[in-house]
Amino acid sequence: MKTKTKLLLPLLFFAALLLVPALTLYGLVKSPSGWSVEENRALADVPEASLQGMLDGTLVQNLETFYSDHIFARRQLLKLDTLLQMKLLHRPAVHDVVLGDTVLLPAPGFSAKLSEEAREAQAAAIVEGLQSVKSAADEVGAQLLYTLVPEQRTVYAAYYPDWMENPASETEKNRDALLSALQKCGIPALDMTDIFAALEDPLPYYSRVDHHYTLRGAYLTYETVCETFGLRASKLTIADTESELLGTYNRKLYGLSPVREAMQVLQNEFPYHTREDNGKASDTPLIQVRASGQSLYTDYMGGDIGETIVKTNRPELPKILIVGDSFTNALEPLAIFDFDEMRSLDYRHFDGAALSDYIRAYRPDYVLILRDDVSCLNRTGNGAIS
Numbered sequence: 113m114k115t116k117t118k119l120l121l122p123l124l125f126f127a128a129l130l131l132v133p134a135l136t137l138y139g140l141v142k143s144p145s146g147w148s149v150e151e152n153r154a155l156a157d158v159p160e161a162s163l164q165g166m167l168d169g170t171l172v173q174n175l176e177t178f179y180s181d182h183i184f185a186r187r188q189l190l191k192l193d194t195l196l197q198m199k200l201l202h203r204p205a206v207h208d209v210v211l212g213d214t215v216l217l218p219a220p221g222f223s224a225k226l227s228e229e230a231r232e233a234q235a236a237a238i239v240e241g242l243q244s245v246k247s248a249a250d251e252v253g254a255q256l257l258y259t260l261v262p263e264q265r266t267v268y269a270a271y272y273p274d275w276m277e278n279p280a281s282e283t284e285k286n287r288d289a290l291l292s293a294l295q296k297c298g299i300p301a302l303d304m305t306d307i308f309a310a311l312e313d314p315l316p317y318y319s320r321v322d323h324h325y326t327l328r329g330a331y332l333t334y335e336t337v338c339e340t341f342g343l344r345a346s347k348l349t350i351a352d353t354e355s356e357l358l359g360t361y362n363r364k365l366y367g368l369s370p371v372r373e374a375m376q377v378l379q380n381e382f383p384y385h386t387r388e389d390n391g392k393a394s395d396t397p398l399i400q401v402r403a404s405g406q407s408l409y410t411d412y413m414g415g416d417i418g419e420t421i422v423k424t425n426r427p428e429l430p431k432i433l434i435v436g437d438s439f440t441n442a443l444e445p446l447a448i449f450d451f452d453e454m455r456s457l458d459y460r461h462f463d464g465a466a467l468s469d470y471i472r473a474y475r476p477d478y479v480l481i482l483r484d485d486v487s488c489l490n491r492t493g494n495g496a497i498s
Contacts, residue, residue: 191366198368204273207364215268215320216361216371220277226489231285234489235293241497245479246299248468252475254433255341258294259302260287261333261439263486264323266305267314279486287485302340304333305485320373322359323486324409327376327399330442333482338450341478343430346449349379355402359409375407382448388421389414398422398445412441418462419455420444426452430477433457435467437494440482451478460493467497 197206204210210217226234242258249256265272269280287305294301308314308329317329325333328350338345352374362369377399387394400411413420416438429452434440440456447454455474457467464470471479483494 187366191368194366195368198365204276209361209364209369210272210276211365211369212271213370214315215271216359216365216369217265217268217271218323218361220272220279225282226286231289231489232293234491235286235289237491238290238489238495239293239297239299242294242299242481243297244466244468245471245481245497246297248471249479252471254471254476254479255300256479256481257300257302257337257340258481259304259333259337259483260291260488261304261325261329261482261484262308263484264318264325266485267308267318268320283485286489290488300340302337304336307332307336319357319359319409320371321357321362321369322373322409323361324439324442326373327378327412327442330412331446334443334446337480343450345446346380348446348449350376351379353377353402353407354404355407356405357409358406375402375411377401378445380449382445383424383426385422385424385448387423388419389417390419394420398448409438409441413444413456415441416458416461417456419457419464422448422454424448424452428452431455431474432478432480433471433474433476434480434482435459435494435497436480436482437484437487439484443482458494459497 194206197203198211205219208219210219246256263283265279266283269278272278272280287303291301291303308317311317316326317332318325331345331348331350335345353376355375357373357375358367359373362371382398385398387396387398389396394414396414397411398413400407400414402411408415410416422444429450431453432447432451432455434444434447434454434456435458436456437458437460440458444454444456453476455476457470459467465473481494481497487495489495
């Protein structure tokens with residue numbers, strides 16, 4: 113009996129060695145490409161064979177990547193690995209996510225910290241580019257407002273373990289450097305950090321499973337922006353749904369974390385409107401409402417889009433131009449209630465006119481630039497507008 117058992121294990125091992133490649137090959141024939149929701153990336157396509165690739169070794173590397181992306185039961189194996197790290201090894205961070213019972217956070221990086229000189233230089237460079245934006249806004253009589261919102265890791269900084277590096281200090285220095293540079297150059301700025309910090313309970317306002325604010329957090333930001341502009345925001349009602357928000361961090365953990373969050377939506381009916389995305393008519397909902405199942409942050413405005421134009425045919429109301437990245441997505445639908453026309457630009461995806469030229473051509477009444485404090489000194493995409 114013992115001899116049979118000893119023989120059985122090697123046989124099973126060798127059978128797996130034969131079976132997994134065979135099943136993987138079968139899967140590749142049926143479905144050679146795809147998308148990994150958990151990793152938020154496209155899986156590798158079939159590599160193109162070329163003589164140059166064979167000679168320099170890139171073909172072999174590409175084939176290895178392709179095979180590893182499509183190995184049989186890949187998702188199940190990765191989910192099992194995640195489960196083992198969380199439940200068996202009890203790691204404090206898995207897949208760059210700091211585990212917690214209330215909040216999931218991004219694992220802090222260990223990159224070199226900026227010197228004060230470098231920090232001030234980066235802030236000055238960003239503000240220098242904004243000078244032309246302010247000039248354009250002044251020319252057309254538009255009110256300009258640069259708004260900084262705290263990122264999720266800033267709001268929930270206290271949830272990091274005491275022994276773990278906390279990114280809050282560096283983020284605060286970056287935020288202060290930019291706000292100081294904006295003030296010196298006379299560019300109107302709004303910092304939402306203290307407003308969110310003053311909340312008795314921030315959990316309804318910032319996601320526990322994603323790096324964005326919730327719709328309630330976006331509404332608080334929108335109300336404050338309108339007040340700063342001298343406007344009054346419409347009173348809107350926000351409710352939780354039965355649909356679960358599949359955020360960045362619970363997605364990375366294959367949904368194995370106990371932290372859960374309901375998707376928030378508006379209960380108000382939107383005014384009549386038409387919509388264009390990147391110059392073409394669009395029927396994408398301003399907020400995708402799902403009765404159950406799973407929702408995504410991209411359900412707000414359909415995600416990141418280079419240029420969106422929403423018109424409501426109410427010429428007695430002003431026009432607003434909103435510039436930023438994914439943080440504007442949850443705020444843009446709110447502006448439909450108070451503005452005749454809402455335009456949004458995301459310069460990570462928009463390759464049209466520079467912002468100053470766009471303002472001169474569009475002639476909005478209000479210009480809102482919205483950035484989060486973690487990426488505020490990043491000079492790519494929306495950090496390089498001019």
